[in-house]
Amino acid sequence: MDYIANGFLKALNLIVSMDMELYKIIALSIFVSVSGTLISALFSIPLAIFLGLRNFYLKKVYTRLLYTFMSTPSVLVGLLVALFLSRRGPFGWMQLMYTPAAMIIAQFVLVTPLMTGLVFNIVNKRGKLIEKTGRLLGARGIDLLILIIRELKVEITMALLTSFSRAISEVGAVMIVGGNIKGHTRVITTSIVMFNSMGDYEIAIALGLILLLISLLMNSILYGFKGDRQ
Amino acid sequence: MNIRLKNLEKKFYKKPVLNIENLEFTKGLTCIMGSNGSGKSTLLNIISGNLNYENGQVLYNDKPFTKDIYSSMTLVEQKPYMLSRSVYDNVAYPLRIRRYTNREVHTKVEEILQNLQITELKKNRGDELSGGEIQKVALARALVFSPKLLMLDESTSNMDKKSLENVERIIRNYAQMGNTVLFVTHDLNQAKSLTENIVNLQEV
Ligand SMILES: Nc1ncnc2c1ncn2[C@@H]1O[C@H](COP(=O)(O)OP(=O)(O)O)[C@@H](O)[C@H]1O
Ligand SMILES: [Mg+2]
Numbered sequence: 001m002d003y004i005a006n007g008f009l010k011a012l013n014l015i016v017s018m019d020m021e022l023y024k025i026i027a028l029s030i031f032v033s034v035s036g037t038l039i040s041a042l043f044s045i046p047l048a049i050f051l052g053l054r055n056f057y058l059k060k061v062y063t064r065l066l067y068t069f070m071s072t073p074s075v076l077v078g079l080l081v082a083l084f085l086s087r088r089g090p091f092g093w094m095q096l097m098y099t100p101a102a103m104i105i106a107q108f109v110l111v112t113p114l115m116t117g118l119v120f121n122i123v124n125k126r127g128k129l130i131e132k133t134g135r136l137l138g139a140r141g142i143d144l145l146i147l148i149i150r151e152l153k154v155e156i157t158m159a160l161l162t163s164f165s166r167a168i169s170e171v172g173a174v175m176i177v178g179g180n181i182k183g184h185t186r187v188i189t190t191s192i193v194m195f196n197s198m199g200d201y202e203i204a205i206a207l208g209l210i211l212l213l214i215s216l217l218m219n220s221i222l223y224g225f226k227g228d229r230q
Numbered sequence: 231m232n233i234r235l236k237n238l239e240k241k242f243y244k245k246p247v248l249n250i251e252n253l254e255f256t257k258g259l260t261c262i263m264g265s266n267g268s269g270k271s272t273l274l275n276i277i278s279g280n281l282n283y284e285n286g287q288v289l290y291n292d293k294p295f296t297k298d299i300y301s302s303m304t305l306v307e308q309k310p311y312m313l314s315r316s317v318y319d320n321v322a323y324p325l326r327i328r329r330y331t332n333r334e335v336h337t338k339v340e341e342i343l344q345n346l347q348i349t350e351l352k353k354n355r356g357d358e359l360s361g362g363e364i365q366k367v368a369l370a371r372a373l374v375f376s377p378k379l380l381m382l383d384e385s386t387s388n389m390d391k392k393s394l395e396n397v398e399r400i401i402r403n404y405a406q407m408g409n410t411v412l413f414v415t416h417d418l419n420q421a422k423s424l425t426e427n428i429v430n431l432q433e434v
Contacts, residue, residue, distance in 0.1 A: 129311050130311065130313075132280055132307075132311075133307075133310075133311040133313070135279075135280065135300075136278060136280070136304050136305050136307070137304060137323055137324040137327070137371065137372075137375075138300065138301040138304070138324055138327060138328065138375065139327045140300075143327045147313075151313060151314055
C-alpha cells in the first residue's frame with residue numbers, strides 16, 4: 001500500500017517542482033482540446049442555430065442521429081479519423097497522422113455532434129421565441145444571428161465547457177491518431193495509460209490530479225453560470 | 231397603413247381557426263374583440279408575417295408583404311419576450327438594428343421611457359420585471375421606432391389604473407397621428423372608450 005502514498009507525495013513534488021516533461025504534456029493537452037473545441041464551435045453553433053430554428057423534412061430523424069453521435073465512443077472516432085488520415089487513406093498525402101493536428105481533427109470530430117446537439121436543444125426551446133421577438137422588432141440576417149447568440153450566451157458557454165471537458169478527458173481518439181509520442185503527441189490521458197502500464201505511478205498520479213483539477217475548474221465555472229441564472 | 235384580408239383561412243391540424251371573407255383595417259385605432267380561442271392572436275400573427283395560412287390574401291396598402299412593410303410594423307405579443315439586458319437596451323434594440331446613432335438612440339429612448347413613466351426602470355434587467363412593467367416596456371420598445379402598423383395583443387391586461395389611463399392616452403394619440411393600431415382587448419368598456427371601430431371575431 002505504501003506505493004500509493006509515496007506516489008502521491010512524489011506526484012505533488014513533480015507538480016510543484018515544475019517538471020518540464022509534465023508541463024509539456026499538460027500544455028499540449030490543453031492546446032489540442034481548446035483548439036478542437038473552438039474550431040468545432042465556429043461550425044457547430046451556427047449549424048445548431050440553423051437546425052434549431054428551421055422546420056424541415058425528417059427533422060426528427062436527423063435529431064435522433066445527432067443524439068446518437070453525441071455519445072459515440074471516442075475510440076471509434078479515433079479509428080474513423082485514422083482511416084482517413086493514414087498513409088493509404090484519402091488524406092494520407094497530407095502526412096498528418098501522429099501529429100497534434102491529427103489530434104485536433106479527431107477531437108473536432110468527437111465534440112462537434114455533442115456541441116451541435118447541446119446548442120440545438122437550447123435553440124429548439126428558447127431560440128424560436130428570441131427569433132420571433134427579433135423579427136417583430138425588425139431584425140433579420142446577421143442581426144438575428146447575433147441576437148440569438150447573445151441571448152443564449154450563458155447556455156452556449158456551458159455547451160462549450162461541456163465539450164471541452166469531454167475532449168480533454170478522452171483517451172481513445174488521441175491515442176489512435178496521435179500515437180502518444182514523447183515530446184510530440186503525448187497528452188495527459190495517453191500518458192496516464194502509458195505510465196500506469198509501466199508502473200511509473202508517481203507521474204501517472206500527478207497527471208491524474210491535474211486532470212481532476214481541470215475538471216473541477218470546468219465544473220465550478222459551469223456551476224457559477226447556473227447559479228447566476230437563478 | 232391599410233390592411234385588407236380576403237378569404238383568409240387558417241387551420242391548426244385540420245381544425246379551422248380563422249375564416250374571414252373580407253375585412254379591412256384602415257388608419258386609426260381598431261379594437262378587436264372575441265372570446266378566448268376565437269383566433270385574435272392568430273390573426274395578428276398572420277398580419278405580422280409570422281404565421282402562414284392555408285388560403286386567401288393579406289394585403290398591405292393593396293400590396294403583398296415586402297421588406298419595407300416588415301420593418302415598419304410590429305406586434306406586441308400577449309406574453310412579450312424581454313431580452314436579457316437592461317430595460318434601456320431592450321427599448322434601444324429596434325433603433326440599434328436600424329443603425330441610428332447613439333445620440334439619436336439616447337434621445338428617442340429617454341423620451342419614450344418618460345412618456346410611459348418607466349424612466350426609473352431603465353437600469354433594471356428586462357427579464358426581471360413584473361407583468362405590468364413588462365407590458366409597458368414592450369409597448370415602449372414597439373413605439374420607439376414609430377411603426378406605421380402597431381398591433382397590441384391584450385397589451386394592457388396587467389396594468390394598474392394609473393398606468394392604464396396614461397397608456398390609453400398614448401395609444402389614442404399614436405393612432406390619431408395617422409398610424410394604424412390594431413388593439414386586441416377583452417374589455418368592452420375599454421374598447422368603447424377608445425374607439426368606435428370595434429371588430430368582433432366569431433369562432434369558426
Ligand atoms: N400553435 C398552435 N398550434 C395549435 N393550435 C393553436 C396554436 N395557436 C393557437 N391554436 C388554437 O387556435 C385557436 C385560436 O387561438 P388564439 O388565436 O390564440 O385565440 P385568442 O387569441 O383569440 O384567444 C385556439 O383554439 C388555439 O387552441
Ligand atoms: Mg390571444
